[in-house]
Amino acid sequence: MTELGKGRPPLKLWYEKWTAKWDEALPIGNGRLGGMIHGAPAQEKIQMNEDTIWYGGPKQANNPDAQSHLAEIRRMLMQGKQEEAEHLSRMALMSGPKYYSPYQPLGDLLVWFLHHQLPAEAYVRELDLETAVATVSYRIGTTSYRREYFSSAADQVMVVRVTCDHPGGLTCSANLMRRPFDGGSRAIAADTILMEGESGTDGIRFTCAVKAVAEEGFVRTIGDSLSVEGANAVTFLIAAESTFRSAKPEDACLARVEAAAAERYEQLKRSHIEEYAEKFNRVLLNISAETAEVQAKLPTDRRLELVKAGHEDNSLVELFFQYGRYLLISCSRPGSMAANLQGIWNDSYTPPWESKYTININTEMNYWPAESCGLAECHEPLFDLIERMRPHGRKTAQDLYGCEGFVAHHNTNIWGETRIEGMLISSSIWPLGAAWLSLHLWEHYRYSMDVTFLAEQAYPVMAEAAEFLLAYMVDDGQGHLVTGPSISPENKFVLPDGTRGNLCMGPAMDMQIVHTLFHACMEASHIIQADGTLRRRLEAAIKRLPDIRIGKHGQIMEWLEDYEEAEPGHRHISQLFALHPGEMIDKHQTPELAEAAKQTLQRRLANGGGHTGWSRAWIINFWARLGDGAAAYEHIRKLIAASTYPNLLDCHPPFQIDGNFGATAGIAEMLLQSHGGVIELLPALPKAAWQDGEIKGLRARGAFGINIRWRAGQLQEAQIRAGQTGTCRIRYEQQLFVQCEDGAAVAFTNNGAIVEFAAQAGQTYRVLLAEGSCD
Known part of the structure; x- marks a missing residue:
């Protein structure tokens, strides 16, 4: 190359x-x-x-009255007594002091x-x-x-x-x-x-x-x-x-x-x-060879103004992509604290949202580019934070819910506290923070295939988060196991009588995270050959989880009931966790759900969605997973034009660093995806905007390193470096063939759009279009 x-x-x-x-x-x-x-x-x-x-120190502040009122709150929710349930929850579940420092x-x-x-x-x-x-x-x-x-x-x-x-x-x-x-x-x-x-x-x-x-x-x-x-x-x-x-x-x-x-x-x-x-x-990324030198002669703030005025600047997109990687290296290193809402850069003694770790998406988004964009060690501070959370999370699980395992809610801090923090029902009572965070350890394993890490670090955390959920979920009266009380962050629904509510049982995002974590735990326990008893409990529970449902608008339902949304253009699009970063919705494997996810996005956007930086960044990743490169690119442009400060930091508003990291991850996701056991090359390439280009050094699940070059919107060559011996499956829209780096033949099979071959650790393979497959 x-x-x-x-x-x-x-x-x-x-x-x-x-x-x-x-x-x-x-x-x-x-x-x-x-x-x-x-x-x-x-x-x-x-x-x-x-x-x-x-500011301040750690507090032991779980609400002592939570357990005695938990069953009553659940009963009220199941009986439709929305206002009463939320009124009681505000008193019985919220901690004191209310907010982390x-x-x-x-x-x-x-x-x-x-x-x-x-x-x-x-x-x-x-x-x-x-x-x-x-x-x-x-x-x-x-x-x-x-x-x-x-x-x-x-x-x-x-x-x-x-x-x-x-x-x-x-x-x-x-x-x-x-x-x-x-x-x-x-x-x-x-x-x-x-x-x-x-x-x-x-x-x-x-x-x-x-x-x-x-x-x-x-x-x-x-x-x-x-x-x-x-x-x-x-x-x-x-x-x-x-x-x-x-x-x-x-x-x-x-x-x-x-x-x-x-x-x-x-x-x-x-x-x-x-x-x-x-x-x-x-x-390294190159999507602007012919224009970069001319554009680079303009100051960055001037280039940003031109993008706002409608001009194209792929060189600025490159800069924005690499800026996300620069920021992650600069604010999250082995031995440092995890990147908070502002990375490490904060000039206020009372910053927005206390500049905490908001774990109903924002902290997770900070680390989306870590594995795929070649910065796996930058993920480590998040794992350290999770370890600090575990003792607090065990106590919170026991104090609030009478459950084993460990739990966290929508925020944590440097001390790793896990209590229900805040005053707002719309955000606070969400007990899936630990479950989602634990999946980051699973992702680190999937990219590295390091079984020792899986056995010693990842699986114990995942299993403990799963143990809590097994104890926390209840029967919904129809044979399903559901979480609750919980919320769909941070959205409201409207009941038939006009009552608006947040608190509910079994919101879609919860059940998708539960499903993803349980499957990950089962697979991990097979790999490390441990914990058969837990695996059997998870297998039984998965059969009782409610399926992803499609609602009256053709959308993915956000709640168990097909409620109207109080804010159809809400910044959170939590019901699409299953599309990204989850994998339950897949454009190849579940096309009907993928179409419903597309409808969900279009409905959100038609009603003003994507108005915050991090939300727009998530939308880039959604469109990438749906294979729509033109839409993903359009939202990159909108993010840079509408939600970016002159220094290219993300504007929530105000500054919040997750939009930078989410956008970097989204650009990588447009060029390479590796979920579902298949490496997909150029899955969401915006062919008109990025006609020619190449990227070097991306990582794929399965311990593969990937370089890709394309011309006129079509794959020219990919290089696959195998970190482990095993089967490699590659998808592209046209038929491929594979050879060794030196040109030697490789035995491979073509199964539709997927080429499959046995990869040897340390070997590099060339992937090219098969003869006669060019347009």
């Missing part, structure tokens, strides 16, 4: 102006330490976050520059996705200045480097601030300042240290500021730590900045780029 990216402009976001707006600043991060770069010439502000700074900023690093009173000329602010280095360059008078910013996972420091081309021409000061909760900072050495703080009296305490290393000139402290005077260059080294990880955060910070100061700047930068680029460069 061709050398992807050869001769193409670099993947950069760039602008001709600095910004005072947070949602136009540029994000950097090393998984745990993040910064937003504003780039003002005279006074730079770097807004900083450390991933463990959450928020994720909060670390603070700001402010750098003030002397002799910057004149306007800056030739100004450029940029973020290079290939190096994870942000830069600002400009000229004042006859002196040129350049700043470089990166957050290094290799050295666990954030680095800010300032240079000028006039000898001795750099004089600046730097200080730390945490307004309005500014506890002050202090100088602890001639070149180092320290800020300490706490997030509530029972919360996390933290430290941030900044050390300045000047070239020529000198550094001293004046008050609580670092003063750099007459230098050619200065490097600021920033470290942060909290008591969540370290009993002595100050010592940890000082050790990091001292170790980094012992290295030359060039080595710090090289180590950072090498560590980062190994991950980023695993996947």
